[in-house]
Amino acid sequence: MNKLSKYFDSMHQKPVLILDGLNQLIRHTMINFHSINGAGQCIGGIEGCIKEISRLIGDFRPKAVFFVAESGSLRKSSLFSGYKKHRKLEIRAKSSIVKEESEVREMLTYQLNILGSFLPYLKVHYVYVPFVEADDVISVISQVTKPNIII
Secondary structure, eight states: OHHHHTTSTTTTTSOEEEEEHHHHHHHHHHHTTTOBOTTSOBOHHHHHHHHHHHHHHHHHOOSEEEEEEOOOOHHHHHHOTTTTTTOOOOEEETTEEEEOHHHHHHHHHHHHHHHHHHGGGGTOEEEEOTTSOHHHHHHHHHHHHTTSEEO
8 A cells, every 4th residue: 555655645636536447448449449450450449548548637637547457356256156247248330249258358458458558658557456356446546545536
């Protein structure tokens, strides 16, 4: 927690912006699905996330920005074997499925890795804790930063 403390003194002056990174990436990938790079890979999630983060920084002028990514929770899966088992990741275009779940996961992982390397240039802290859900990490950051947080 000591590494985070430098961002949270004088919190009454400026807010801290905390983003659920995977949620952002999925949303922007679906919206910008047809944005591809020279190799034919979807980069719409990267494009959309960078634009939205830039807009949010301009709107709120936060003291710090955290982009929290996740890989899923081993603890929650071990407590309940059906945890998130029925969630499906699929990309739809004009109400027809264009990508299988495994392809979507690969596409999101590719974009998340690239996005993680871009974020420091926007002065955004990329937070990833293996096998811990973003919601749990966001909760910890929120408890440290309260009351001036924007999620």
